[in-house]
Amino acid sequence: MSxxxxxxxxxxxxxxxxxxGGDDRELAILATAERLLEERTLGAISVxxxxxxxxxxxxxxxxxxxxxxxxxxxxxxxxxxxADATMGAVxxxxxxxPREAWQRALAAYHETFRRHRALTVAWxxxxxxxxxxxxxxxxxxxxxxxxxxxxxxxxxARGAAPAGPAARDLAIALTSMNERVIYGSLSxxxxxxxxxxxxxxxxxxxxxxxxxxxxx
Amino acid sequence: MSxxxxxxxxxxxxxxxxxxGGDDRELAILATAERLLEERTLGAISVxxxxxxxxxxxxxxxxxxxxxxxxxxxxxxxxxxxADATMGAVxxxxxxxPREAWQRALAAYHETFRRHRALTVAWxxxxxxxxxxxxxxxxxxxxxxxxxxxxxxxxxARGAAPAGPAARDLAIALTSMNERVIYGSLSxxxxxxxxxxxxxxxxxxxxxxxxxxxxx
DNA sequence: GAACGAGTCAACAGGGTGTCGAGCTACGGC
DNA sequence: GCCGTAGCTCGACACCCTGTTGACTCGTTC
Numbered sequence: 001m002s003x004x005x006x007x008x009x010x011x012x013x014x015x016x017x018x019x020x021g022g023d024d025r026e027l028a029i030l031a032t033a034e035r036l037l038e039e040r041t042l043g044a045i046s047v048x049x050x051x052x053x054x055x056x057x058x059x060x061x062x063x064x065x066x067x068x069x070x071x072x073x074x075x076x077x078x079x080x081x082x083a084d085a086t087m088g089a090v091x092x093x094x095x096x097x098p099r100e101a102w103q104r105a106l107a108a109y110h111e112t113f114r115r116h117r118a119l120t121v122a123w124x125x126x127x128x129x130x131x132x133x134x135x136x137x138x139x140x141x142x143x144x145x146x147x148x149x150x151x152x153x154x155x156x157a158r159g160a161a162p163a164g165p166a167a168r169d170l171a172i173a174l175t176s177m178n179e180r181v182i183y184g185s186l187s188x189x190x191x192x193x194x195x196x197x198x199x200x201x202x203x204x205x206x207x208x209x210x211x212x213x214x215x216x
Numbered sequence: 217m218s219x220x221x222x223x224x225x226x227x228x229x230x231x232x233x234x235x236x237g238g239d240d241r242e243l244a245i246l247a248t249a250e251r252l253l254e255e256r257t258l259g260a261i262s263v264x265x266x267x268x269x270x271x272x273x274x275x276x277x278x279x280x281x282x283x284x285x286x287x288x289x290x291x292x293x294x295x296x297x298x299a300d301a302t303m304g305a306v307x308x309x310x311x312x313x314p315r316e317a318w319q320r321a322l323a324a325y326h327e328t329f330r331r332h333r334a335l336t337v338a339w340x341x342x343x344x345x346x347x348x349x350x351x352x353x354x355x356x357x358x359x360x361x362x363x364x365x366x367x368x369x370x371x372x373a374r375g376a377a378p379a380g381p382a383a384r385d386l387a388i389a390l391t392s393m394n395e396r397v398i399y400g401s402l403s404x405x406x407x408x409x410x411x412x413x414x415x416x417x418x419x420x421x422x423x424x425x426x427x428x429x430x431x432x
Numbered sequence: 433g434a435a436c437g438a439g440t441c442a443a444c445a446g447g448g449t450g451t452c453g454a455g456c457t458a459c460g461g462c
Numbered sequence: 463g464c465c466g467t468a469g470c471t472c473g474a475c476a477c478c479c480t481g482t483t484g485a486c487t488c489g490t491t492c
Contacts, residue, residue: 046478046480056440058480059440059441059443062480062481063439125344138406141406169413172417173393174421176392176393177390177396177421190354202389204380205389208428212424212428262447272470272471274450275450276470276472278449278450278451279469
């Protein structure tokens, strides 16, 4: 928690001192991780695999990253940033109508994770192993929930959406659905919605949940 | 894969020959697993912990179970059976109205997993590790989806629910939501819906998704 | 050209899994 | 009564993975 007086430019996840030249090695490790994740699950990849893939020995790996999880975390940071950025862009661009807006948001969310299929699946796997991964996901999730809750409240305030459960709870439930449905369609185990149907189905549920009156 | 000619009464998961007396040990292992899961995560429990907890040595453990996962699987089989039974009971008992019916189904589902909090959390964790666990969950999930899809189709057929996405896709999306929201509220990491609000919020979304017309 | 620090790795310590083979115990048959 | 057999038990082993240590190289910098 205490950064010394010297400037620690990048903070924590990567190499201890973020200076100097062996940068390629760090990149090579990250690239190797991403490549191996395309073919095996995270648990089936050892530090040795990562090191060899990057052309270094196992101890040298530890010079660059404190653990296998840290590598994943670095990769995940990128995806998280990308997801946040995309989401921000979508929420800030005005849309033709509410349906349009939600549709675009869902499609962007889906597309972001689809583009990083292997990483997304590994993310879910590592969530049970690593506190840090869990936390990172929690943050991404929380930001998404907050944006959605705010949007729902705005729709209610302008009379477009009826009152209902706490906007935050609704947002959590619907975001949970997104997460699980998208993960299911990407991971391919168990019953899943076909890739092309993911967004339409999610959209339908979102619209019904946000704008639908209490039926019966 | 080939069971000989002799009757193999229980099949597979537990002790190799399901005969004779050391039954208590097997039970002791299962009890130990359940107890330890209350305090630590599955990954933090070793075969040695299980063995010692049951008062036997590690090699002896392997006489009763082929692996740590097999123990969990045995425990999970029970929960799966219980979930199926509860679900069956709920779907078969006629209710006052549709809202009542869905409400009861969701509450039963929630209650089943809440009663086995530690196991449910371990289940999610083991899904990334063990093919068998993944499969078992897939089966439970699939049964739930089928029942729901059937129910949705019935509601549509009698004109109570409007047309919409394929009933199966809708059922998958909503069941995914259940799974994730309930897991979130049980595991306690990340943003979650408070325990008492889980069923009301889920119910609201289900009803809106099944009975709500396409808005706008 | 000595001192320094980034970068590298062989070797080790430690902990986990799963297996093998030798021993123990009880019980039915002879 | 003793013997074989089958259930049961564990010490010792082989193996794999993680993370650390300490010594060594090599390019800079003064």
